Amino acid sequence: MATTQTQTSTSRINRLRKISVAGIATAGAAAAALTLIPTQAQAAEPTAATKTAKAAAAKADDKKYGNNLDGWIRESLDIMKSKGIPGSYEGLHRNIMRESSGNPNAQNGWDVNAQAGTPSKGLLQVIQPTFDAYHVSGTPNNLTDPVANITAAANYAADKYGSIDNVDSAY
Numbered sequence: 001m002a003t004t005q006t007q008t009s010t011s012r013i014n015r016l017r018k019i020s021v022a023g024i025a026t027a028g029a030a031a032a033a034l035t036l037i038p039t040q041a042q043a044a045e046p047t048a049a050t051k052t053a054k055a056a057a058a059k060a061d062d063k064k065y066g067n068n069l070d071g072w073i074r075e076s077l078d079i080m081k082s083k084g085i086p087g088s089y090e091g092l093h094r095n096i097m098r099e100s101s102g103n104p105n106a107q108n109g110w111d112v113n114a115q116a117g118t119p120s121k122g123l124l125q126v127i128q129p130t131f132d133a134y135h136v137s138g139t140p141n142n143l144t145d146p147v148a149n150i151t152a153a154a155n156y157a158a159d160k161y162g163s164i165d166n167v168d169s170a171y
């Protein structure tokens with residue numbers, strides 16, 4: 001009889017252990033879920049670190065460029081940097097001044113390209129087929145858009161000459 005009673009006690013203890021472990025596991029999972037899924041009240045109150053990170057991201061996204069030659073060059077340089085296209089402010093500015101004197105609407109009506117029906121246009125005097133081949137995503141698909149023109153021309157110059165900085169004459 002002692003053996004039967006011991007077996008019954010052991011059996012009960014094992015069942016209680018299983019129930020306890022299952023209960024702890026369930027309670028633990030529920031606690032973890034509550035920790036990982038914030039309530040509306042928790043979600044509505046960002047921490048100071050979150051506020052700082054969001055403000056920094058917004059500031060970077062809201063970077064303003066002037067609607068002038070300096071702004072167009074600076075915006076192009078930022079795009080070029082993000083795409084791995086080499087070039088400097090000085091190299092871009094020097095070539096722009098030689099090609100168009102800074103006029104984004106400049107158009108060459110006399111050279112061989114113009115005579116063939118494809119005039120060079122924009123700040124860096126790019127022809128449409130070259131623009132189409134070297135257009136950089138993230139810029140407007142418009143040959144005379146100043147930023148698109150600069151960035152496509154710099155992309156072309158990087159492919160042909162290593163960098164717009166290496167260009168010292170018509171290219």
